[in-house]
Amino acid sequence: MSVVISKLKNVVKSRRLNVFLIFFLLAFFILVLARLSASYTNTVDFKVVLKNIPDEMIVLNDSTNTLKLTMTADGFEWMRYYLKTPSVGIDFNNEVKKADSLYVWSLSRGFAGINNQFNKDVVVKTINPDTLFFKVDINAVKMVPVKPNFNISYSLGYNVLNTIVTVPDSVKIIGPESLLLKIDKIETEVLSRKEVYKPFSTQLSLISETKNSQIKVKTKAVTVNVKVEKFTEGTLSLPVNIINVPKNVKVNYFPKTINLSYYTSLENYNTIDVNDFEVVCDFNEHNNKYSYLTPKLVKAPTTIKTSRLHEQKIEYIISE
Template structure:
């Protein structure tokens, strides 16, 4: 066994073997170069790009259409196609005809345009199919609201009087009407804000990944702005007004006043007065002819978290 191993090692160290392997490699390289230098004819499928389309038209599913092109070229060129195959531009300015909602591209009109895209060392033999139908839709414009996807938690004693919304609060969509009709809103990327004490001014990315490629937008981001203030709670006592009492009847009710709690910013605290609120009970909504439910029908815009501390007003009917 050691003797066999020794012979193999001597064989690989032999200059004759090394020369043989070198000539074998050169011969193989010459063979490959010879093969690649010859011309061959074959058919390949190419994806197409719609070029010079009318601004009012949107081509639907153009990426699914291919052209089978028979080519004659050198082996070197075929080798490049094996690694990367170009897309072919289809000219929608001159090489088409229209029929209803379909654009017809004809080989007879577009042959020279396709041929010019391959260069001088490639000969285009034929293109199939002879005619390709591209469906198109008319561009439409639609505005949809932007929905804020956020979890917002204020620090204790802090809040905002502003309506939380984005700026802008809507987005313009441009695309096929058949596609836009199913889009009702666009969401922002989800964010979580906790223990907020200071004003918020943050740019948010819109969720546009799910939109069809034929849909274009005027913006990709929106801004969230929140004015945060220190808040205080107050409790006031308000008289109750009874409405819709039947004619010829009167009622006696208790209590005559209810307590109402609310919160507002410290800067607005002194601007809030009792007369800014109004509480009524609707006699037509009396429950079991024994008690009424008070409702807040008027309150200033600069308050939040209003609630009545009494939910039942007892009454009796007096003739």
């Protein structure tokens, strides 16, 4: 019996202890909320982050600049500043002005820009120092073409009509002029696809040709749009013309027409006709050792991928 009574006493004591702990924690939580809800005035260092720096400029000492802001804010706001180093932005383009060889930010010009970065419950009282100096170097800017690297194979009967280009097809690089002169292109990572039979788009990262930290590439990736289409082969019989024949010379030649095979998309097949092509032989290339001229395709529509003349020789006879 005494054992049962002892256990009951322990349960009661335990419950009292639990209730005490709950009330203690609740009181502590309320106290913390009250503290954090109160307003405090304090001074904290803010790292300066420059924004909208012109492409051709590089700021040499921007990482060393800080501003001491004295502010009135509640405890919640101050907790955020103490947990992580805060920063404020300065608009280089609008708030910084050139003075002799340096660029200068002044409190009178930039206070509004700083103040607008805080919510209405934060009161910025003072900012120190009232002036920041930035040393700037001028870099060269150059546009260079993007060279895409493709390793694409298409399913039988499928291809692309036009050369695949990147968007954008050129990018801006920034750095010392002596270094930029050595760069004439920026390559992409390799795009590998096999047995492709339908259109697709993808992004390719750019691979800088130099590891020099002084050179910046503004664009990090480009887009390629690969319009894969069903292709077919067509054949046409084209007239052959001989050009640059002297007025006092008559030339008889054979054959007068020549067959041409071309490869085009199924979509463009019905739009192609004889008038889109021109085959000529240049009489200035004739040689007494041979009795033939070489036909050349000098006109073809952009809607064909490849073409091939079936005959490589046009025989001729000269009569005065």
